[in-house]
Structures are given as C-alpha cells and as structure tokens.
Amino acid sequence: MAKSRNMPTMLDVAREAGVALGTVSKVVNHQPVGEEFRQKVEKAIDRLGYQYNSSGKALRTDSTNTIALIIPNTVHPFFALLANYITMALDKRHYRTLLCFTDYDVNREMEMIQLVRNNRVDGIIGLTYNPALEIPDDIPFVTIDRFFSESIPCIASDNFEGGRLAARKLYELGCRKMAFMRVGSTLVNEPAKRRDGFVSACVELGASFEVFAISDGTPDTAFDDFIDQHIIGGHFAFDGLFCGTDTVAYRSIRHLKALGIRVPEDVQVIGFDGIRMFGNQDLICSTIVQPVQEIAETCVSTVLSKHMSTLPSLICLPVHYAKGGTTRDCLEEIIEEEEKK
Amino acid sequence: MAKSRNMPTMLDVAREAGVALGTVSKVVNHQPVGEEFRQKVEKAIDRLGYQYNSSGKALRTDSTNTIALIIPNTVHPFFALLANYITMALDKRHYRTLLCFTDYDVNREMEMIQLVRNNRVDGIIGLTYNPALEIPDDIPFVTIDRFFSESIPCIASDNFEGGRLAARKLYELGCRKMAFMRVGSTLVNEPAKRRDGFVSACVELGASFEVFAISDGTPDTAFDDFIDQHIIGGHFAFDGLFCGTDTVAYRSIRHLKALGIRVPEDVQVIGFDGIRMFGNQDLICSTIVQPVQEIAETCVSTVLSKHMSTLPSLICLPVHYAKGGTTRDCLEEIIEEEEKK
DNA sequence: GCACCGGTGTGAATCGTTTCACGAAACAAG
C-alpha cells in the first residue's frame, strides 16, 4: 500500500553503518551499545531516513503496544470523556488506542472482540451490555461498570455510595418525599446499585421514596408520563428527585419546568455522572460525579498489569456530590451573597 | 505477550486439512476455491480454533487496514462527534481507527504523525493547529478545517456561507447592530472564514458590525470584559451577536444573563457548530450547524480513495441554520402556538 | 601465564501471512 517507495530496513542501516543487524536493533531499542557504534548507526539512520516498522516487531513478538477500547460510541459525553482519559493514560505509557464502537449492539460487542483479537492487541478495555458476553481468557481484559467473574477485573464508581450520597444530600436540603428514576431496569450491572444505595439511605433516614425504572428502548417520554401522573393539583408529588444519570435528570428537569414546576424551589433534582457543558464547563445539574479520570487510569494500569490474577476483581472508585443549580444549596449561596451586600 | 498458548497458524490448518498453505489463505480471504477444499479448510479451522493474525499480513503487505485519527481530544463535543462518525464510517468499510490526541500541542502533532507512520497506518485524518506542520507525502493524508496545499485534501464546512447565513438570519430577525466574537485571531484557517462571511453579509445588508477576536490562550474572561465594555446605561450596545463557536456563544449568553440582559429579547445570539446536550439532544443555542457526519464520511472516503491526486484539494460541505432558543424565531413559535389555542 | 568473567558485536533463525510461478486437471475445438 504505502510501499510505493521502498523504505530502508534495519538491515540497510546495518550495511550503511558497517555494523551487524543486531547492533542496529539495540540502538533503536535503547539497549547498551558502545558509544562509537551508536554514533555510526545513528548517522546511518539519518542518512537513509530510516523509519521503524512496527509490523515486523508485532509479528516477531506477538505484541502490538495497542489496547482496544470497546464502548458504545463517543456521542454521549461520558463515553467521550472515558475515551479521552483512557487514550491519554495509554499514551503516557507509550501504548496506542484502537477505538471500537458497539452502538449498544450485543452482536457487535462480540464481533469487536473477535476483530481486535485478530489484531493481536495487548489488552481490551470494554464497556459492554451483553450479560452473557464471552470474554477471552488468553488476553488481558478489563471491564467497566459490569462484573463478569472473579477472574475479570471490573472497574466502576462506587455506585452504591453514590446513591446513598444523593439521598442524604436531598434529605439534608429538606426533601422528605423522594423519587428515583432510571433507564435499564432489566440490567444487573454496577450502575444498578445507585438505586440500592438510594433506597437504603432513604430507609435509614425515614424518608418516603418511590422507584421508577424503564427498560432500554422504551421511549424517553416514559419519564414525562411518570412525572405527569404524579402531578396533583398542579403540584409535583415529590420534593426530591434522584436520577440514574444526568441525561435522565436533564430531561426530567425540562419537563418539570414546562409544567411550571420550579427547580430547585419546588423539587430538587440530583443526577449521576457529572457531565459538564462542552465537556469541561458548567455542570448540567446537581449530581454525583464519577471520577472519570481515575476510572480511566485504573483501567489502563490494570489492563497493562502483568499480574492480573492477583488483582481484586471489583474496584470501586469514590464519587462525590457537586452542586449544579438544581438543588437548594445553590440558592442559599446566592442568598448568603446577597445578605452580605 | 499473548503468546502464552501457541496459536495455530495457516500452516497448521493446511496440515490438519490436508491441503496447501495457499489454499487456506484463499479460503480465509474469500477467494475462489473449490467447494470440496473450502469445506475441508473450514472444518480444520473449527477443529483447531484458528485465529487470523493481522500482524503477518501487515508485515507482508505493508498495509494494516487502520487509519489514524489525530485530533486534540474528545473532551469537546465537536471532536467527540467527529471521532464517532469517522470511526463508524471506517468500521463500515472494515477499517480500524487508531486514536491519537495532540492536546492542541504543536510538538505532539508532529510526534503523533511520526508514531502512526511507524505503525504503518494506511492513512491519516488530522485536525491540527501547527500551520507549518510537515505532512508526509508518501501516505494518504486528509486534513479537517485547515488548508495546507493543493496536494493535501482539506475537508471543511462552508464556513464563509455559514457566516453569511448567521448575519442574514440576525438581520431578518430584526438585528441592526451586530457583533462577532471568536477565539483564535492569529490562526489563518478555514473556520476564520466565518468572520469573513459574516462581515460580507453585514456590509451587503447595511448593518453595522464590530469584530472582536482573542488569541488562543487568552483567559475566557476576555469575552466577559468585551461585553462589560459595551454595556451602556444597563443596555447592551448590540442587538445581534454571532459567535465563532457554540462554546463562545454559551459563555457570552451566560454572562449577558448575569448582567440582566435578556436573550433573545434584548440581544439575539447565534453560535457555530451545532453542539447538542449529551451529544444528541437539545441545541445549546441558535446556531449554524456543521454537517459532522458528512464531514466524517467525506474524510473517510477521501483518505481511502486510491486516486487522491485527482481529488479537489478543498471540499466545503453545506451548513444550515437551526434555532435553539437564543433568537426571536423561537419566541414567535411559542406566540403562534398560543394564538392558535 | 592461565582461567575466568562481564560486556558487547554478530548474524542466522524465526514470527504468520501473501503472492505468484508452476503444474495438474478438466474441457473445448479442430
């Protein structure tokens, strides 16, 4: 393909420099070589314009310095950020990212694993949805947000604690009638624990709560309908709403506002993820922030670790709450500031 | 690395099937082979669990079925969308994406080109910022938003027409005192034409206009300052604001609102890009929408085209206006709806 | 002077695929 102009190889360099092939290899790979020889080789490399060819090394060593990242897409900001930090973390270690999209398609998840396997990637980081996905056991595999087995490391946020955090924060801000809404009722994965944490904290606090979940593929209007059904005499039946993701929170807030219900005055809303405008500006709502960068860093260090079997199989990373304008803590700030004047 | 368990090769398959190596290759590559032989080979592949190894092919053919995508990051939604659609377009053609980030760093742009060159990618799609970047001429290279030379295809939106469109739309909606704000005053690239188009249309229409540009690296507060300086007696000096990107529009709108200036009642704002919440939901502002998917598709078909030299060197794709709540056309809609009731 | 050793340059063998000249077989035309 790009073989139009015959490129010089290590052997050409060796001849040009008057040294052996192995010596050139050592120079290129920064292995100990006498200063005199190093000079000769480097000069020859410059003269010939030699370009290292990774294909030869890949064949010989069966390692490509490449990690496959399998995610649904990079349309959703959470995936985009994940891809961003994972790629940066890999780059720091001189690894490359092979980007593969599944588009949430169970079959494509399988195909992609097959594909990158043929490409002899050195490892796979996968955020997948098929609970029965067959994970190859002869190649390092790390999953995000889904636990498969003891032998496959799973990296996730502390979803349970995130749920508890949301409930406690809403309670602290005065909410007593809570609701939880999320997508993906049928999936048993780590993010599902957001609900469990929320419920457990509500019970502890003695706050009433209701859980509403829709399955994947259900029209988004289901959330609107749920909200509509809980409008009683122009008022919303809940004063605290915890949403499984910021996306759900955003849509709910929009619908609530369209109904004339004020956020955060009438109902306070907390989302989950920590999505920001344009990836790095304002939060979209008050939310439980996932430590995306740490998740990425952990995925990378885990997948590259040579001793994978000795690693814990589920790593939960700490989340935190951040106020983003849909809870009363923002109002108070403004009030305090005004009082000072 | 993953060579722990010795994997069967085509030769092993050939022996198992009792055929020649070349025959196995033909079966694997879907070349014409007698039905009887095909069966034998396929059975042997199943029995041995043979896995195709791309490294061998890469070395032999010097082609990897991989295209490198060099962009600053995937934090900004525009880049994230670009990466998304390019990867999907490549996937459709059975090519893989090697994802490389420059973080806007001129040195990293060079390093990445060197890196993917060593990896023998079949082509490069690059969105870069160094005007003096050396583009290799022995590997298909397509750039986005920056024209280098006749021999290097550049794919971009019709930025000039986008600028005109914005001016005309603002004028049509009643604006007569316009302003244009953007980042990147020193760069001479395709997006800079947004200003040129805007200015040309303002002149044609006889609307007054002012241009404000800050260079990369200037604190974002520069826009706030510009706005502050044009507040006269509590009123904003302009009634129409066109921003070089949706990001600038977003920040400006936020600052204007903080000053008590209403959008779109007091000043109408149009951005550029067509960024949506969570990548695919509401627009952030009224905006000139870039056809990201077509840009991606064009990049891919161009970089994979074997006859690159016969292609036009600058391809401009059509943009369109979309209302997003920061122009009066949205208000009218609401008014009309209310009148109907 | 001899044995030993650490350091370092050498080059043949190897990784798994593609490719292509060759030959065998099958068939049509004369």
Add this chain to the structure above:
DNA sequence: CTTGTTTCGTGAAACGATTCACACCGGTGC
C-alpha cells in the same frame, strides 16, 4: 488424439523486526 485454454491447488520466497547462542576482547585474580 492433439492442442489450446481455463481453473485452481501447491509451496517456496519474501516482508522487517527480535532474539540468542556464539565469538571476541580487555580486565582481574591467582
């Protein structure tokens, strides 16, 4: 039956790097 033609299986020769047994050499210890 011969000759020409087409189809298709065969297997040796690359592709460019890594690796490692080996050789060479200067230094050290006895």
